[in-house]
Structures are given as structure tokens and as C-alpha cells.
Amino acid sequence: MITFKSMRYSILLVLFSTTLAVAGESPTRGEDLFEKSCAACHSIIAENGRLIAGNGRDNAPNLNDLTERAPGSDSSYRYGVSLASYSAQTPRWDQEAFVAYVMDPTGFLRSRLGDRRARSRMAYRVRYEADAIDLYAFILETQNR
Template sequence: MKRLAPGVAALTLFAAPALAGDPAAGESAFGQCQTCHVVQNEDGDILAGRNGRQGPNLYGLVGRTAGTVEGFRYQNSIVQAGEEGLVWDEENLVAYLLNPQDYLREVLDDRRARSGMVHRVRAEAEAADIVAFLAQFGTAAEGEEEDTGS
């Protein structure tokens, strides 16, 4: 899987925010995530990625409360954001992917908030593509009631 050319970053200033993502492009861009993330359903089937475990499973991501994959050891900030009501949707995921730490600082209104994810997607359009790709796997409708937010 090849990454998209980083050069596209310069062209995205006026791109429509999120929602316009292309899942096919997102599939190849997901190559940059799979060293750390897998998409694996309840039956244990790997739907995307290899077997990256440094980050949480991204199955059912859209509609899920932030920081709630059972058994994954998150940093405090993202757990706190989830407790305060952060639920992932296609728009806030794009913002998170562009800069996880800044995003958590903004959401928590805390300059000292820290993200356990240092990776950043360089371009908004690319982030939207990846989110569109991930949205295909176990949306809230399919995997509902998984997260109680507690």
C-alpha cells in the first residue's frame, strides 16, 4: 500500500470539511495507520490492516465514544474527552487525525492535554478519505450499545 503524495497538503486550504472523503483512496492511505492499528470485528476477523496493536482497534469507530476500546491502555486525555462526551463522527475524526494533541487540547480546553498518538495526517482531504474508509466498518448502527461511556 502506497501513501498518497504529501504534496497534496498545499491544495487543501479550501477543501470541503470531511464527509466528502473517498473510501477507495482512504484504503490505500490507511497504509500509514496499520503499523499501529487494526480493524477487527467481534468475531476476530481482520477487516483492514495487519495486526497493529500499538493503537486501539478501529472497528466501529464512527459513533463510538472516544477512548473506550476495552483492554487498550489509553493516555488520560482521550479517556477524559470520552467521559466528557466526545463521540467520534466523520467531522471530528478529520480534525483529530490532522493533529491529535491539538485536538484534545481544544476539546478539553487544557493546554497540557497529551495524546498517545503522535502520528498526524498531513492533508485534510486525505484524512477525510481515511475516515470514509473506516466508516464502512461497523458503524454505530451495526455495533450499537458497545460503549456505555463509563
């Protein structure tokens, strides 16, 4: 029988897990999101050639060591001009820039470059900030593998 008390418990449980999903950065969840939403274009390939995530596709930059390197610095990928000019402004992808970029690549470049005609060649947007944060946590974690 569903009592009022047990209902109250499940409501509390739902609230608790939602809070966890928002507050805690989850690399595991980030990995799922990466395989679902990013791997169609991106892979993470270690310097020694080992495939860490994705399908080994190379129609988009390799996201290996992303949080330690400058935007637009995968030498085997030909970036769009806007991302290439943004690269000169900043030494690395920090969490804040990454989150803003993946949620709106073209809007991000327009605001950072102060150029209304700037464009990203990445035709994908992450909808939720919490997802972008988990994706960053996952990419950060792959750097220790």
C-alpha cells in the same frame, strides 16, 4: 502532435480529477491511506475476531466500529489520560472530530479539553484534510462488512 486544443483538454481533465478527489469522499482511497499510514499501529478487527484492515497489531486501539462508539472506548487498550477524559464529553467519533483529531491529536485534545497540558499518545499526523475525510469514509464503510 500536441495541439493547443488537446492541451486544453488535458488541463481540463486534470482540473476535473482534482475536484473529484477533493469533493468526493473516497473509501477506496481511504483504504490505501489506512494501509500506508495507520496500519503500522492500528488494525480494524471485527467483533468476531476477523481482521478487516491492518496487520493485526495491537499497539494502538482497534478502530472497529469507530464512528459508532465513544472516543477512548476500546476496552482492551489503555489510553492516555487526555483521550480518556475527552471520552466523557462525547458519545461518538463524528467526522468533524475525527478529521481534527487525526490532523493534530495533541492540539485537538488541548482545545477540546481547554487544557494546555493535555497530550495524545498518538505520534502521527495526517497532513491533508482530504485524506482525513477519505480515511473516515473508509472506516465508516468497514462497519457494514
